Amino acid sequence: MKLAVLGATGRTGILVVREALARGHEVTAVVRNPDKLTDKHDNLQVVAADIFDSSSMVPHFKGRDAVLSCLGCGPSFLSMRKVTFFTDLIRPMVDAMREVKVTRLVFMSSWYTKYNSADPFIVNWVLKPLLLGQSLHNKAEMEDFLETDCLDIRYTLVRPPQLTDSEPTGKPVLCMEGQSIKSAERKRFTCCRKDVAKFMIDITEKDEHIQKSMAIASG
Ligand SMILES: NC(=O)c1ccc[n+]([C@@H]2O[C@H](COP(=O)([O-])OP(=O)(O)OC[C@H]3O[C@@H](n4cnc5c(N)ncnc54)[C@H](OP(=O)(O)O)[C@@H]3O)[C@@H](O)[C@H]2O)c1
Structure with a gap:
């Protein structure tokens, strides 16, 4: 396949590039600093x-079978900075895909983007207020845009929990539709970046x- 990978200089993005190349795919790494x-x-x-x-992405998406994003x-800190990163990038990304008739998008998001009172106390009352609230909220807005305005796009939102750089356990990656995997159904609250890369290419x-x-989550 011919794949365009965004965020390819990042810690997960580079692993997606390497996994795709190892499986024989052609990769265009779309980056800000080559x-x-x-x-x-x-x-x-x-x-x-x-x-x-x-318009800057159109020539690099042309002729590709899929666009994969590991942008972040x-x-x-203290959720002080309003984050618009994901909503700012999703419209131009989808516009560029539409322009060249690429319909497949695999986009890395996160667990817990949307508020759910049933989520763990530490998520709703520590992580979100102190660190991740703005970023997760903006990811949720980006996800809403895909879910409501992009029915012509064959997207998948890939939602890992805390990422690690450890080696995969070798066990299959756990995967479940929704915004998290309940503790009774998983061993870990983490996913190693290599597992994310493998899952995205799979x-x-x-x-x-x-x-x-x-x-x-890693198995
Ligand atoms: N950390 C976690 O535990 C965790 C958990 C769940 C989900 N996630 C999400 O997973 C995704 C990937 O995480 P990661 O740790 O692999 O990311 P990362 O290492 O921080 O990489 C982020 C990538 O985004 C690129 N980027 C940022 N701003 C850009 C801009 N203005 N223009 C072009 N490229 C830009 C970076 O490019 P440069 O190299 O040029 O800076 C880099 O390639 C993120 O969305 C993150 O929020 C993270």
Whole structure:
């Protein structure tokens, strides 16, 4: 397959690039600073583009089978900084896809983007107010846009919990539709980035979980 990967210089994005290349796919890494991506491969093209400008992405999406995003903007300490990163980027991304008739999008989001009173106390009353609230809220707005305004886009939202750089356990990645996996149904509250990368490439190859939000965790 021919894949465009955004956020390819990030800690998960580079693993998505490597996993795709290892499986024989052609990858266009769409980044803001090409010097940062030093991996070399015959099937890897690294291009610069502005993720907030659809016309800048159009030439790099043209002829691709899917767009994969691992973009992220980091936490907002004490949730003071209003985050608009995800809503700012999703419209130009979808516009660029529509322009060149690419319909498949695999987008990395997070557990707990939306408020649910049944979620753990630590999430609703510690993590969100102190660190992740603005970012998660803006991801939820981005997800709402995909769910309501993008019925022509075959998107999958991939929702991991806390990410780690540890090696995969070798067990299958747990995956469940929704915004989290309940403690009784999982072993871990974490997902290693390699498992996320593997999952994203798996569902792209199999064309699975269309217009669904999939919570995942390492097995
Ligand atoms: N950390 C966690 O525990 C956790 C848990 C669940 C979900 N997530 C989410 O998973 C996603 C990936 O996480 P990660 O830790 O792999 O991310 P990361 O290492 O922080 O990488 C973020 C990527 O986004 C790119 N980016 C940021 N701002 C950009 C801009 N204005 N223009 C172009 N590119 C931009 C970065 O490019 P540069 O290299 O040029 O900066 C980088 O490639 C994020 O959405 C994150 O919120 C994280």
